[in-house]
Amino acid sequence: DPFLAGAFRRAARLSLRALDRWLDMDPPRHIKNSFHPAVEWGCDSYGPYAVYLLLAASLMTFAYHWGADGPEYPIPSEVLDYTLELGPDFHKLFASFGDVNLQWDLKADPHYDATGLGRVLWGDAPPELLLSAPCPSEPKFSLPSWTRPRALSLSCAWYEGRDWTRLAESCPEGWEVQRKPRGLRVVYRLRGREVHEEVEVEGNLLRITWRVPGAYKVRAEVPVIATDGETTSEVSISPGGVVVRYRGWTYAVGVDGVEVHLLPGSAANRNALYRLVALEAEGDAVACTLEVRRG
Template identity: 25%
Template sequence: MNKLHTGNVYPWQAELEKFIGQLNTTPNRVEDGWTRQRKLAVLEKLVRAYIQHQDETGAIIDPYSESERYYSTPSYALAAAVLVKEGRHDLLESAAAALTHSIACVVEEKAPDQHPDFFPIMMMGAYRLLKHLLPEQATAWKRQLSRIQPEQTYIFTMSKMKNPNRMINWNAIMISGEFLRAAEGLAADAEWMEAYIRSYHLPRFTGLGLYQDGPLDRPNSPFAYDIVTRFHLGVMLENGYDGGCALELRDHLRRGALSSLLALSPHGEIPPRGRSAQHQWNEAAAAFVFTTHARHVLAAGEPGLAGALRRAADLCWQAISRWQTDDGKLHIVRNHYSSEARHGFEVYSNHTCYSLWTAAVLAHTLLYGEGIERIAPAPIPAETGSQVLETDGWFQTVIASVDGQQMVVQTSVNDPYNIPGIVRIQQSSLPPLMGPSSAGHADRGFTGFAEGDIFPLSYSPAWQTEDGKWHSLSEGIPGTLEFDRDGGIDPQDGGGSVQVEQSSASGGSTDITLLWRGPFPGVREIRTHYHQVRGKIEVEYELQGNIQHVGALIPLVAYDGRERSVIHHVMTAGEETESIRVEYAGTILEVVPTTEGTNVAWPEELASVACRNGLLKGARMKCTGSRISFIIRLPE
C-alpha cells in the first residue's frame, strides 16, 4: 500500500505570507558580496584542483583510492565545460577528454562502481556546451550517445529492478539526463519517461513539495535526497520539459523551493536528517533550486521574495566555500578530518566524486543563473522575524527560527539513524558547528567515523528508573523489526507517537510544546517545551511515570578534526548552582539549569561521541521530581 501523503493546500502558507509581508513592509537589501565572478572563482578553484588527477584516458583518478570512482569524470566534464563557456579555454581539451571517456563508460557498460544512472545529465550538459567548439569530436559523441538504450544501460529501471519500491532518486536522476538526450534528438522520444514520473515520482512529493526517498511504503526521507532529486527534475523543467506530468511537477518544485527557503538555516544549510546529511553537495543542489526559482519569482512580479531566494542561494555558496581548502578541494563533509580518515563519510562517500559532483551542480547553478545579479538580495526567513515549521510526510522535523537563530528538533522515536530531540542549533554570529550542528546516532547506519563512540546524544529528556538505570528520549522506542538502513522504517512501529501540542511565533520569539507518548521504560508521557528568543533557548521537560530522577542530556561540541573546544563545569560560589560553559572558535555557549537542586554529571559513555562534525561530549543534568529546566545561552 502506498502510504505517501500529498495535499492540495500548501501547509506553510501562513508562514510564507507572513514572511512576504515582512519583506514588503520592511525592505532590507543585503550586501553579501556573492557576485557571479566570486562564484566562478570558487568553481574554478575546485575544478583546477583535479586537473592533476586526470589520466591519459580522460578519467579523473581519486588520489585516496587510486582509481576512478563513481561519476567523478562526467562531473568534471560538465564543470570544466561551463568554465570553458566562461572563457577558460585552456580547459577545453581536458573537458573534452573527460566527456569522451564518460560516454564510453556508459555505452560500454563500464561505469565505475556501477553508477551509470548518474552520468547522462552531466554528459549531456557537457556535450551541449562543447559540441560547437569541437565539431569532429561532436560527431563521434553524437554517434555514441545515440546507442544508449535506457532500460538496458541503466541500473534503476523496472526492467532491471522489477520492483516499484526501488524507483528512487537514481531513477529520477537518470530520467533528467535522458530527457536532455531526447531533446538533442539523440533518443527516439521521451514518452517512456511519463510512466516513471507519474507512477513512481509524483506520489513521493508531500504537500510541502518535499521528495520522500526510499521504499514507497516506508520512505526514509533524507533531506539530502529530497533536494538533489528536486535539482535533477528542475534541470528537466529548465530545459523545456512539457510532458503530461509537467504542470503537477512544476507545482511540486515551486512548493519545494519555498519550503527549502523557509527551512534554510542562517548559515545557509538545509536541515540535518538521514543519509548524506552535511555533505557539501546538499547545499549545491539547494543553490540551484533557489537560483532558478528566484528568476521565476521575479518574472511573476515578486521582487522581495525573489531577493530572499537570491540571498538563500548566496548563503549556500557561502556554506560550501567555508569548507574549501587552500588547494581548491573540499572537505566533502563538514568537519576538518583528513579525507583518508573518512570521518562522517557514508559507506559510499568518496572524496573526488563528491567534490566534483558539488562542482557539477554549482556549474549548473551558474549555467541557469544568468541575470540573477539583477535581483537585490533580501533576508531569508531565518534571518528575520520568527517562525515555527512542522514538516509533513515522513520528514519528522520541527524547525523554529528567530532573528538569525534556528533550532531543529527531530521527532522520529523509532529510527536509530535519526534520533529525537534538538539535533541542531545555529546562530548567525556563532560558528556553524557550535550549537552543535549535528547529533549522535543510536545506529551508525551508512555512516563511518574515524573515532568516537556510537551513542544517541541530542538535547533530550533523561530519567532514572526505579532499578537505578538511566534512559533518554534520544534512545527512542525499539521497533518490532531490526533496523534496515536501506529499507527504512515504519514510523508507527513500536507504538510511539509525537504531537505538536502548541506552537506560536511572534514578537521575536518562538514557543513549542511537544507531547511524546510510547512504551518508554518507566515513563508514559513526556512533554518538551522550547521557548526561543535571540540569544537564548529555554527548555523544560516534564515526565509522567515512576522514576527516581529526572534529567536532561546536553550535547557539547568537543572536536571538529582540527580544533578542540574547552568545556568548563562551572560551580558558582555561594550558590547551589552548577552550569556548563563551552569555548570554541573564539565564542562561548552556556547551558544553565533553572530548576533548583540540579546537578551536572559527566557519564563515561558520553565522553567521546561520534557525529558528522567530529566529536561531541555529553553532560547529564539531574534533579528530583518530574520536571527539569535549563537555558541555552548564545552570544547575541
C-alpha cells in the same frame, strides 16, 4: 515572481558562504568537519571524497552560470519567526526565532539521527558548536571504531527501574506540537508515558524545560563539542552549568539547583566528536538556558 526569485538568490549566496571554511582548507573538505579526508569521517559508502567534491563543484558551477542577475530579497528567517512540521511520514520539525534555528527528529531512524532536538544553529556561530546534526546510535556512515556510537541529541532522560531511559534512543508512538509566540511545546508519547519539552526564546537566551509526568528523577542531556578534527574545545563545568569555548565563540548552559556532571564516553556525528553533560534533578522536571556569544 521577482521577490521569490530574489529570496532564492539570497539563500543560494548564504549557502555558498556557509561552505567557505571547509572549501578553503587544504585539501578542501566535502563534509563539514576538519578531519583529514583520508580518515573518511562521516562519509557514506556511496559518497567518497573525489566523487562528492566533484558533485559540489558541478552544482556550484551550474548555479553560477544559470543564475540570473538581480536583486536579493530577505529569506523567511530574516523577517519572521516560524514553525514548520513536515507531517507524520517525515517526522521532522523546524523552528526559527531570529538568530536561533532549530530542528527536531520526532521519531528518529537510528542509522542517521536521534530523537529530540538535534540541530541548533545560532547566527554566525560555527554550526557544530551546539549540534548541526544528532549523533546516531547505529550510523550508516563511516566513523572510527573507537568512537563507540551513541544516540545523542539535546534532550532528556528519566530514571526508571534501575536505569535511565533516554529520549534520544526512543521511538515515540506519537507526538503533538503546540505553537506559541517565540517558542513551542512538543509532547512525545511512548509506551504509556509522556515527555513534555518546552522551548522559549527570550532575548539572547534559549530556555528549554523537560517534564516527564510520574518520574521521580530526570536529567537534561547536553552535547558538548570535544573536537572537529582540528580544533579542541575548552570546557568548564561548575554547579551553575557548563561553559564551552570553541573557535572564538562561547556556548554557556545555565542551570539552578541541579547536579551537573560529565558522563563517560563520547558520541559522534558527521561534523565532530562530542561529550555528554548531564543536568540531573529530583522530581519530574529539569530546565536550562543556552546562550551563544562571540569571545
